[in-house]
Amino acid sequence: MAKTAEANKTNYQGQMHLLQKELMGNYFNQMTRAAEHGEGKAAYMLISGNPVELMLAFDLIPVYPEINALQLAVKKVALPFIQKAEEIGYSMDNCAYVKADVGLFLGDRKTPFATIPLPALILCNYVGCNVYLQWFEHLAEYCDGTLYNLDIPFMRDPSGKPTAADVTYVVRQLEEVIEICEKITGKKLDYAKLKRIVALSGETGEIWSRIKGLTKNVPSPFDSYFDSVTMMAPLYCLRGTEGGLKFFETALKEMQEKVDMGQGPLPEERFRFVIEGPPPWPYLRTFRDLFSKWGAVAVASTYSTVGGLWEFGFKHDSNRPLESIASHMLEWNLTNRNFLQRYEQIRRYVEEWSADALVIHSVKSCRLFSAGQGDMREYFTKELGIPTLLVESDIEDPRYFSEAQMKNRIDAFFESLEHKKIVRGAAAAGGAT
Amino acid sequence: MGIHEMVAQYREMLEDSPLNLVAEWKAKHPGSKVVGCYPVYTPFEIIHAAGMLPVGIIGAGNRLEIAHADSRFQSFVCSIVKSTLELGLIGNLESLDGIVFHSICDPARNLASVFKRNFPKLQVEYVHFPQNMASPHTVNYLAAEYRTLKSNYERLAGRPVTDDDLRKSIRVYNEQRKLIGQLYRMRREAPQNLSTLETYVLTRIGTLIPPEEHIGLLKEAIAAAKERDERPKDRIKVVLEGSFCEQPPLELIEGLEAAGCYILDDDFLLGWRFFKQDIPSEGDPVENLARAYLNQSVYSGVKHDTREAKSKHLIDKVRETGASAVVILAAKFCEPALFDYALYRRALEKEGIPHLYLEFEEKMWIFDKARTEVETFVESMLFD
Ligand code: SF4
Ligand code: SF4
Numbered sequence: 148m149a150k151t152a153e154a155n156k157t158n159y160q161g162q163m164h165l166l167q168k169e170l171m172g173n174y175f176n177q178m179t180r181a182a183e184h185g186e187g188k189a190a191y192m193l194i195s196g197n198p199v200e201l202m203l204a205f206d207l208i209p210v211y212p213e214i215n216a217l218q219l220a221v222k223k224v225a226l227p228f229i230q231k232a233e234e235i236g237y238s239m240d241n242c243a244y245v246k247a248d249v250g251l252f253l254g255d256r257k258t259p260f261a262t263i264p265l266p267a268l269i270l271c272n273y274v275g276c277n278v279y280l281q282w283f284e285h286l287a288e289y290c291d292g293t294l295y296n297l298d299i300p301f302m303r304d305p306s307g308k309p310t311a312a313d314v315t316y317v318v319r320q321l322e323e324v325i326e327i328c329e330k331i332t333g334k335k336l337d338y339a340k341l342k343r344i345v346a347l348s349g350e351t352g353e354i355w356s357r358i359k360g361l362t363k364n365v366p367s368p369f370d371s372y373f374d375s376v377t378m379m380a381p382l383y384c385l386r387g388t389e390g391g392l393k394f395f396e397t398a399l400k401e402m403q404e405k406v407d408m409g410q411g412p413l414p415e416e417r418f419r420f421v422i423e424g425p426p427p428w429p430y431l432r433t434f435r436d437l438f439s440k441w442g443a444v445a446v447a448s449t450y451s452t453v454g455g456l457w458e459f460g461f462k463h464d465s466n467r468p469l470e471s472i473a474s475h476m477l478e479w480n481l482t483n484r485n486f487l488q489r490y491e492q493i494r495r496y497v498e499e500w501s502a503d504a505l506v507i508h509s510v511k512s513c514r515l516f517s518a519g520q521g522d523m524r525e526y527f528t529k530e531l532g533i534p535t536l537l538v539e540s541d542i543e544d545p546r547y548f549s550e551a552q553m554k555n556r557i558d559a560f561f562e563s564l565e566h567k568k569i570v571r572g573a574a575a576a577g578g579a580t
Numbered sequence: 581m582g583i584h585e586m587v588a589q590y591r592e593m594l595e596d597s598p599l600n601l602v603a604e605w606k607a608k609h610p611g612s613k614v615v616g617c618y619p620v621y622t623p624f625e626i627i628h629a630a631g632m633l634p635v636g637i638i639g640a641g642n643r644l645e646i647a648h649a650d651s652r653f654q655s656f657v658c659s660i661v662k663s664t665l666e667l668g669l670i671g672n673l674e675s676l677d678g679i680v681f682h683s684i685c686d687p688a689r690n691l692a693s694v695f696k697r698n699f700p701k702l703q704v705e706y707v708h709f710p711q712n713m714a715s716p717h718t719v720n721y722l723a724a725e726y727r728t729l730k731s732n733y734e735r736l737a738g739r740p741v742t743d744d745d746l747r748k749s750i751r752v753y754n755e756q757r758k759l760i761g762q763l764y765r766m767r768r769e770a771p772q773n774l775s776t777l778e779t780y781v782l783t784r785i786g787t788l789i790p791p792e793e794h795i796g797l798l799k800e801a802i803a804a805a806k807e808r809d810e811r812p813k814d815r816i817k818v819v820l821e822g823s824f825c826e827q828p829p830l831e832l833i834e835g836l837e838a839a840g841c842y843i844l845d846d847d848f849l850l851g852w853r854f855f856k857q858d859i860p861s862e863g864d865p866v867e868n869l870a871r872a873y874l875n876q877s878v879y880s881g882v883k884h885d886t887r888e889a890k891s892k893h894l895i896d897k898v899r900e901t902g903a904s905a906v907v908i909l910a911a912k913f914c915e916p917a918l919f920d921y922a923l924y925r926r927a928l929e930k931e932g933i934p935h936l937y938l939e940f941e942e943k944m945w946i947f948d949k950a951r952t953e954v955e956t957f958v959e960s961m962l963f964d
Binding site: 232235236237238240241242245249273275276277278280281284285287288294295296297298300301303304310312313315316319320323485486487490509511514515517518519520521522525526539 | 651652653654657661683685686687689691693694696698706707710711712714715717718720724725728882884886889890915918919920922923925
């Protein structure tokens with residue numbers, strides 16, 4: 148059994164992965180230099196609908212505590228930080244991203260991948276997640292950085308669009324952020340530079356959206372969950388830079404070649420599924436293998452749209468840089484859309500990406516994602532008749548992952564899917580004769 | 581009626597089936613509409629000005645068994661989200677024509693969507709409260725948000741809402757808040773004469789009846805409470821914090837005081853004491869409501885005002901009331917309250933103010949543990 152699992156392990160190491168390592172390595176080194184030698188100033192932000200373009204226009208170093216937290220989890224060193232936060236009053240039931248980051252922040256901020264600089268600016272881009280507000284409120288209490296709550300009104304209108312007042316409000320706030328950045332850096336905004344950065348973001352987003360369209364192919368050239376996460380870090384940290392654009396060009400080329408050769412991430416693609424929810428970072432590999440052994444490939448994922456939702460038509464517009472940053476933050480990302488819009492997004496994925504099933508990974512830490520996923524399951528199974536599996540663990544905290552239980556649920560689900568496939572196949576064959 | 585009888589009567593109503601009160605009101609006012617208000621900070625004035633009855637939908641207490649909603653919301657989500665959904669799923673919200681949720685936390689927000697899908701007959705509204713209190717542009721945003729809400733309620737009510745309607749409602753709610761404030765002040769000054777449970781019941785009953793009726797009732801209660809002249813007991817004086825949204829069972833509130841403390845102030849039902857001062861009724865009423873939220877609303881775990889550290893509010897409250905300790909009473913799985921605790925603890929320790937941390941659940945039945953913890957805490961303070 149162990150042998151089969153071993154054989155099914157995907158050893159996917161393409162150009163894209165190597166380039167990603169190099170670019171992210173540079174990014175983390177820049178952070179370390181800022182922390183240890185005072186080279187440059189750091190601006191903390193959150194992933195969801197981040198306005199990285201503005202920060203780059205001021206040469207501020209974008210730092211995402213979420214990325215640091217997830218790196219800690221992937222490297223399996225998060226738990227002591229989480230426990231440190233719990234010792235000082237954070238609850239077992241609080242989002243563990245925050246706890247890992249707070250534990251790290253209150254220490255020497257040294258990690259196996261970088262030393263994290265203190266923030267000059269704590270820019271709380273409140274795009275959907277209410278925990279964000281708490282997180283940065285806390286960090287601001289623990290240091291001297293300037294805190295600004297960039298408030299992004301949630302998508303609540305039945306049209307699913309922001310109101311005119313929403314857009315004005317966000318643009319006015321972006322102008323205030325510019326003023327703060329001018330104060331922090333002592334530089335005036337270079338508008339032409341901002342436009343260039345926004346143009347690069349536009350191109351990057353477009354290529355990313357084409358990459359994500361490629362998984363409509365059968366077989367899918369890559370796994371839109373497990374491989375997409377490799378591409379997500381550059382999307383947030385390097386969007387708006389030449390290096391970031393080059394990365395996505397390389398990735399597109401590589402993926403297109405795979406499509407042309409009819410290759411996928413697994414030797415054989417037997418099931419196509421859509422996955423909802425963040426990954427279990429501390430057990431990413433284990434989790435992936437549980438699907439790989441069934442030949443199951445994720446062809447679309449909601450998680451890969453937290454930072455932005457380009458595949459349904461958004462593109463940054465350098466002629467209206469602030470408005471287009473506002474539009475990205477308000478409307479074109481998963482987290483600021485309401486729960487029913489997410490149902491719709493998943494429904495489109497299932498249909499347009501021809502998936503057989505939906506897998507919901509319900510994580511305790513992130514109630515933005517998880518609260519109400521039982522209703523989502525109800526909708527997909529009962530209303531739409533789409534086979535749906537719901538499994539629970541956590542995004543960050545290793546204490547919530549039960550491999551045996553997870554394996555049982557996943558195996559049972561795919562066994563029954565396979566059974567259905569055989570029955571359907573037989574019926575089709577029977578019908579043909 | 582004496583205050584004792586009043587409280588006993590309202591307590592029974594609250595414990596029985598509070599929503600019956602709403603159904604009765606509706607039966608007596610044919611053609612009128614009712615809008616449920618999930619916690620917190622609902623601008624009731626807008627609903628009231630449209631001639632509708634805003635009522636608090638604040639969970640289901642500890643007498644309802646959750647049989648359906650727990651398959652929709654996971655075990656790690658707070659109780660009020662599930663019990664509120666359960667009320668809908670078992671048909672207990674039939675007397676509502678609409679329900680309004682706000683951007684207080686992620687579960688409440690997703691609940692708004694789940695309501696929309698499961699109860700298509702209800703008009704579900706969602707208010708995004710601004711979290712940038714410091715920007716001069718925010719007031720325009722919030723006024724626009726309230727105007728949208730107003731026009732949606734005009735549609736539901738089938739009539740226009742004039743500025744004068746709004747001004748009238750603002751005055752009504754100002755008076756209601758003032759009286760609740762008075763009740764709290766009386767308790768703070770002489771807690772032996774008015775218990776926390778009593779102020780709680782007298783306030784909470786107001787979430788289910790028209791504010792005008794509640795005003796009458798509060799006046800009667802205040803007059804009755806003035807008659808009391810009890811001897812203070814040997815208890816420590818505390819401020820209670822953390823129960824702004826989901827509400828603890830009445831028995832727990834009662835038990836906390838009985839275990840040896842006077843609660844001089846609390847944040848129960850924050851929803852009905854939003855503002856410290858009156859909202860001006862002159863001028864543009866919608867803008868006044870927006871300004872009130874930005875500049876006068878009481879703090880809570882779901883409001884993040886960068887102009888002042890949250891813990892400072894709590895410390896100030898302790899100083900102002902003359903309490904000697906703090907009891908944090910947080911709903912289990914309520915992330916905003918749980919996060920706040922980390923800040924509060926730090927600030928309280930720095931100020932040398934002792935505190936006790938407790939968690940509750942709406943559906944709690946057994947209170948021995950909480951009671952023992954309070955008793956131990958009280959003893960440690962009394963005999964220190
Ligand atoms: S709740 Fe979710 S989105 Fe929010 S900080 Fe935690 S993991 Fe991130
Ligand atoms: S109790 Fe807390 S987590 Fe639950 S709905 Fe209220 S604010 Fe949100």
